[in-house]
Amino acid sequence: xxxxxxxxxxxxxxxxxxxxxxxxxxxxxxxxxxxxxxxxxxxxxxxxxxxxxxxxxxxxxxxxxxxxxxxxxxxxxxxxxxxxxxxxxxxxxxxxxxxxxxxxxxxxxxxxxxxxxxxxxxxxxxxxxxxxxxxxxxxxxxxxxxxxxxxxxxxxxxxxxxxxxxxxxxxxxxxxxxxxxxxxxxxxxxxxxxxxxxxxxxxxxxxxxxxxxxxxxxxxxxxxxxxxxxxxxxxxxxxxxxxxxxxxxxxxxxxxxxxxxxxxxxxxxxxxxxxxxxxxxxxxxxxxxxxxxxxxxxxxxxx
Amino acid sequence: xxxxxxxxxxxxxxxxxxxxxxxxxxxxxxxxxxxxxxxxxxxxxxxxxxxxxxxxxxxxxxxxxxxxxxxxxxxxxxxxxxxxxxxxxxxxxxxxxxxxxxxxxxxxxxxxxxxxxxxxxxxxxxxxxxxxxxxxxxxxxxxxxxxxxxxxxxxxxxxxxxxxxxxxxxxxxxxxxxxxxxxxxxxxxxxxxxxxxxxxxxxxxxxxxxxxxxxxxxxxxxxxxxxxxxxxxxxxxxxxxxxxxxxxxxxxxxxxxxxxxxxxxxxxxxxxxxxxxxxxxxxxxxxxxxxxxxxxxxxxxxxxxxxxxxxxxxxxxxxxxxxxxxxxxxxxxxxxxxxxxxxxxxxxxxxxxxxxxxxxxxxxxxxxxxxxxxxxxxxxxxxxxxxxxxxxxxxxxxxxxxxxxxxxxxxxxxxxxxxxxxxxxxxxx
Numbered sequence: 001x002x003x004x005x006x007x008x009x010x011x012x013x014x015x016x017x018x019x020x021x022x023x024x025x026x027x028x029x030x031x032x033x034x035x036x037x038x039x040x041x042x043x044x045x046x047x048x049x050x051x052x053x054x055x056x057x058x059x060x061x062x063x064x065x066x067x068x069x070x071x072x073x074x075x076x077x078x079x080x081x082x083x084x085x086x087x088x089x090x091x092x093x094x095x096x097x098x099x100x101x102x103x104x105x106x107x108x109x110x111x112x113x114x115x116x117x118x119x120x121x122x123x124x125x126x127x128x129x130x131x132x133x134x135x136x137x138x139x140x141x142x143x144x145x146x147x148x149x150x151x152x153x154x155x156x157x158x159x160x161x162x163x164x165x166x167x168x169x170x171x172x173x174x175x176x177x178x179x180x181x182x183x184x185x186x187x188x189x190x191x192x193x194x195x196x197x198x199x200x201x202x203x204x205x206x207x208x209x210x211x212x213x214x215x216x217x218x219x220x221x222x223x224x225x226x227x228x229x230x231x232x233x234x235x236x237x238x239x240x241x242x243x244x245x246x247x248x249x250x251x252x253x254x255x256x257x258x259x260x261x262x263x264x265x266x267x268x269x270x271x272x273x274x275x276x277x278x279x280x281x282x283x284x285x286x287x288x289x290x291x292x293x294x295x296x297x298x299x300x301x302x303x
Numbered sequence: 304x305x306x307x308x309x310x311x312x313x314x315x316x317x318x319x320x321x322x323x324x325x326x327x328x329x330x331x332x333x334x335x336x337x338x339x340x341x342x343x344x345x346x347x348x349x350x351x352x353x354x355x356x357x358x359x360x361x362x363x364x365x366x367x368x369x370x371x372x373x374x375x376x377x378x379x380x381x382x383x384x385x386x387x388x389x390x391x392x393x394x395x396x397x398x399x400x401x402x403x404x405x406x407x408x409x410x411x412x413x414x415x416x417x418x419x420x421x422x423x424x425x426x427x428x429x430x431x432x433x434x435x436x437x438x439x440x441x442x443x444x445x446x447x448x449x450x451x452x453x454x455x456x457x458x459x460x461x462x463x464x465x466x467x468x469x470x471x472x473x474x475x476x477x478x479x480x481x482x483x484x485x486x487x488x489x490x491x492x493x494x495x496x497x498x499x500x501x502x503x504x505x506x507x508x509x510x511x512x513x514x515x516x517x518x519x520x521x522x523x524x525x526x527x528x529x530x531x532x533x534x535x536x537x538x539x540x541x542x543x544x545x546x547x548x549x550x551x552x553x554x555x556x557x558x559x560x561x562x563x564x565x566x567x568x569x570x571x572x573x574x575x576x577x578x579x580x581x582x583x584x585x586x587x588x589x590x591x592x593x594x595x596x597x598x599x600x601x602x603x604x605x606x607x608x609x610x611x612x613x614x615x616x617x618x619x620x621x622x623x624x625x626x627x628x629x630x631x632x633x634x635x636x637x638x639x640x641x642x643x644x645x646x647x648x649x650x651x652x653x654x655x656x657x658x659x660x661x662x663x664x665x666x667x668x669x670x671x672x673x674x675x676x677x678x679x680x681x682x683x684x685x686x687x688x689x690x691x692x693x694x695x696x697x698x699x700x701x702x703x704x705x706x707x708x709x710x711x712x713x714x715x716x717x718x719x720x721x722x723x724x725x726x727x728x729x730x731x732x
Contacts, residue, residue, distance in 0.1 A: 007531060007563070007595050011318040011397040020599040021558045024540045028612050028654070052587035053599075056552060057544035138388045142349075145387045164385065165722040166411055166636050168418040170558070171651050171713045175720035189399055191390045281348030 012198055016049065019186040021170060022149055023053040026131050026184050027060055029174045033131035033184075034091065037063035039079040040249040041206055042135030045195055046186055048202055050133075051086070062089040064129075066120050068112040069096040070230050070252040078207040093123035111254050121157040124181060131174065133184045139191045140280055149188045155179035192247075192279050193272050200265045212245045212263040223256035223283065247272075247279040256283045316392065319525060322401040322416035322449070324440040325426030330457045334426065334495035335389060335402060338517065341502045344391035386416045395521045410670065410685035411636045413440065414725055417447035418711070421525045424453045429462045429492075432472050438479060439670045445483035446632060446687070446727065448707055450528040452480065452488045455516065459508065460494040466510045482673075487523075491516050529596045533701065534562030534570070535623065535709050536594075536616040537653035542601055554585060554601035555610055560653065560708035562618075564594045564602065571619040572610055573699045578619055579606040596708075613655035615699040615709075623709055625697045626731035629659075632668075632703075633682065633690045637716065637723035641681040642690070648723070652698050652712035659714075663691040682724075689729065703727035 009017075026033050035050060037043045050059045065079060083090045095112050098104045103122060104115040124132065138145050148164055150172040165173050174182050187195070199206065217224040218237040225231045227239045230253040244257035245268070262268040325331040339345040353369045389400040401416035403409070417423055423444040427437050437454075444452055454476050462468045473490040480488050491500055492508050493516060499505035502517045514522070539557040564570075568581045584594045585601045594600045602616060610616075617623060635642050642661060650659045667679035667688040682688045703710030714724030 007526065007529070007593075009317065009597065011316045011392075014318040014597055017558060017597050017599040021539070024556055024599075025654075028540045053556070054542060055587040056549045057542050057546070139390045142387075145389065146385045161385070166415045166713075166725070167722075168415055168713055168725045169708065169711045170419075171711065173651065173713060173715055173720070173722045175649070175715060177720065189388070189390070191392075191397075193392070194397070276343075276347045278346045278348055281346065 012194065012201060015190055015194060016052070016198070018170070018189065019046075019049045020053045022172065022184065022186040023050050023133070025172055026133070026174065026182075027054075029172075030131035030182065032127070032129050033061040033133065034127070034129045035059075035061060035063045035133040036135070037065055037079065037083075037088075037090075038135075038249065039065070039075040039082070039207055040135065041195060041199065041210060042137065042187055044082075044204055044206060045190075045198055045202075046133060046135045047082070047086075048198075048204055049186060058087060062091055064091040064093060064123060064132075066093045066116050066123075067095060068116055068251045068253075069094070069099075070112060072207070072209055072246075072249060072252050074207045074209050075249055078205075091123065091127060093119050095119050098122065112251055113254060116251075117157075124157065130176065130181045131184055132181060133186060135187055136185050137187050137190050137192070137195075138185075140278070147185060147188065149185055150174055151183040151185065152176065153181045153183060157181070159183075193269070196265065196269045196272050200269060207249065209246045209249065209257075211268065212243055212260045214241055215244050215257065216240070217242050217244060217257060220256075224259065225256050226252075228252065246283065248283045258283060316395060316397055317525075318397050318399070319422065319520065319523070320399045320401065320420050321422040321424055321520070322403055322413070322420040322444075323424045323426070324403055324413055324416075324444075325436075329426040329428050330495045331402070331426050334424075334455065334457065334493070334501075335400060337495050337498055337501050338398075338400075339389065339391050341498065341517070342391045342393055386412045393517070393521055398520065410439075410443065410634065410687070413443050414447060414634045414636075417444055417449050418707075418725065420444075420447075420449045421528060422451035422453060422520070422523060423449045424455060426455045426457050427472060427476075429456050429458045429465075429468055429472065432468075433475055433479070435671050437476070441476070441480055441485060442483060442670055442673065445480075445485050446634075448486075448704060448727075450486045450525070451523055452485055453516070453519065454488070454490045455495075456490065456492050457495050459492045459499065460497055464492075464507045466508075469508075469511070489513065489519055489523075491519065530561035530706055531563055531595060532561070533621055533623075533706060534564055534568075534616070534618045535560040535701070535706065536562075536564060536602060537655070537699075537709070538610055538612055538614045538616065539654045540612060541610065553607070554603050555616065556599070556601045557654065558599045559594050559596045561596055561706055562621075564600075564616075565592065566590075569619060570604070570616050571622060572604075572608060573615045573617060573622060574625050574697050575608070575610075575614070577606070577608045579604040579608060581605075613653075615653065617699075623699050623701045623706075624731035626700055627694045627697050628662075628732045629692050629694065629698060629700065629726075629728055630665075630730040630732070631690055631692065631712070631726040631728045632687060633714065633727075634687045634725045635682040635684060635723065636725065637721065638684045639719075640716070640723075641683045642688075642714075642724060643681045647717070649715040649717050650692075650694065650712050650726070651715065652700065653709055655696070655698065657694040657696045657698065658717075659692045659694045661690060661692050665689040665691065690726075698731075700728050700731050702729065702731075 098119045148167050216227045216239045218233050245260040262271045387402045403412045403416040425440045469492045493500045500515050538555045542554040571578045582603045647660045666675040666677045701709040710728045712726045716723045
């Protein structure tokens with residue numbers, strides 16, 4: 001048995017208790033929740049919290065992956081393995097299929113970040129999901145700093161930052177009309193460092209690309225991109241081997257790696273604690289488009 | 304001692320949530336920027352982005368408000384339109400800041416930010432002293448029962464570090480706070496721009512014997528702010544595995560609102576009034592000997608009694624009211640329609656939902672003068688009043704002053720589903 005020490009609660013225990021409360025609240029009040037599971041570290045933590053919320057019962061909702069078709073093989077393998085182990089039902093919302101059917105068209109720059117939004121919304125409509133758990137955190141980006149834990153979306157999946165429901169105490173309002181939905185962010189109050197501390201504490205396994213490894217990369221706009229089937233050298237860019245790891249895992253065509261020797265969770269924690277650049281700033285080409293790139297995508301229904 | 308290193312060892316840290324109030328002119332954004340910067344929680348790409356935008360707009364100095372005012376409309380209009388959450392940590396504590404805008408029309412945001420805060424930080428400009436807004440912020444913090452209050456007298460460099468100026472403001476605020484039954488109050492002379500008394504004690508204020516702001520935030524004792532006396536466990540969800548390996552399992556999942564629960568305790572379940580005994584308190588990491596706030600646990604009882612979401616587990620000798628007639632202070636948050644007597648709303652109280660009719664409005668409170676207007680017939684956006692309401696099903700409720708979890712509720716418009724009000728229970732009958 002765990003011994004209480006003068007009713008102390010560590011910050012990780014407090015964050016965990018809050019997230020578990022949020023996840024249970026959704027299952028109690030909404031009809032058809034789904035958890036967005038990309039195989040990224042935040043969604044892995046969220047899945048662990050969902051497991052904790054309902055044990056000894058199984059997680060009472062499916063997971064969904066919005067598959068851009070630009071994947072890191074290690075991450076897809078991890079996704080499938082985890083889904084099998086936990087006996088989860090996986091829904092894949094596929095961008096390549098949506099391109100084929102004409103639902104979306106490839107954007108001029110080849111990035112699939114923006115076109116995954118209609119694909120996500122299409123799946124939400126098809127399966128009539130009314131609550132979508134996402135792993136977004138408020139510390140990631142300033143448009144997210146004002147996001148609610150229960151974030152209302154209209155029947156076009158749109159976010160209206162000026163018209164959000166006030167969120168008081170732990171009283172979350174998940175009411176909505178048919179066709180509308182709620183995005184749920186159980187990790188709202190976690191930081192990148194909290195996530196890593198939790199991964200260490202819970203001994204969670206992660207896709208190997210989160211840890212340092214050697215890879216052929218090119219330098220583009222000051223960021224290191226892996227050379228693979230989605231990214232090839234342009235002009236004067238020359239590939240070179242480097243010791244890197246990924247801080248975020250998104251679409252393989254716009255997610256960059258960082259130089260790192262951190263090959264264990266402890267070393268990653270040290271590195272994250274010492275770093276002076278935000279994870280999205282260091283690794284996401286998609287956020288660099290403009291000052292309000294994230295807000296604009298979120299308004300359209302992006303995560 | 305300074306505490307600027309970021310922790311790599313997380314086990315000994317706890318969590319403090321605080322709300323900040325004040326306008327841009329008081330230097331609130333500068334202060335938050337300073338706290339983030341001095342605890343190395345501000346990242347270079349964030350700072351560079353803010354510097355670039357400040358320069359492009361022709362600001363004379365780097366406008367740290369841009370760190371949180373990320374929405375397009377905010378940057379265009381130069382205002383803060385919503386509560387922004389910011390995070391930093393020292394080796395002792397993780398901090399969550401609810402940064403609330405200070406404009407008159409945004410009482411809604413201040414109430415929202417204060418609802419979860421352990422501490423509120425109010426800023427005043429040393430040159431101007433207390434203004435109407437400072438009093439309003441203090442009142443809202445006391446209404447929301449924020450246990451700790453810190454008044455930062457900022458821009459002390461602009462009044463030549465005058466002890467007289469500081470003490471005049473501190474005395475005036477202390478006298479005002481006493482009328483509000485304000486809780487623990489600390490007053491700190493600072494210069495957010497120059498960093499005086501933020502992380503470490505300043506040489507410019509040798510007459511000040513108190514702690515630096517960060518030292519206070521790190522050490523203020525919050526553990527006993529929790530109510531560990533009244534056992535209140537609102538049932539959130541009933542866990543019943545549909546499984547061949549786990550059979551006959553029935554667990555009541557929830558977050559402990561107050562009190563300490565132990566296996567063997569005799570408990571009463573409301574509203575039914577049935578009594579039973581706790582067999583086990585479980586978590587995914589195994590059973591625990593005690594559960595206390597804010598733990599999320601699963602409680603199992605000896606008897607098979609009918610318990611569902613919205614019920615509450617307490618002790619037979621210490622129970623909340625089971626009441627349909629409620630008196631509450633309500634802060635109205637809807638700009639489209641006012642609260643009116645006779646109107647019906649949905650309300651959410653702990654894990655329980657009900658409908659309610661507004662039976663009467665005793666008075667509307669002027670948050671600046673604290674004058675009670677008994678002739679008021681409605682509450683508009685950002686107005687606060689004492690309301691009588693009757694609910695369709697009983698609430699399992701305590702006075703808000705005794706229990707922030709079982710004493711607070713939200714009001715929801717049944718047509719639009721928007722959250723339109725925040726209620727704090729004063730009396731049940």
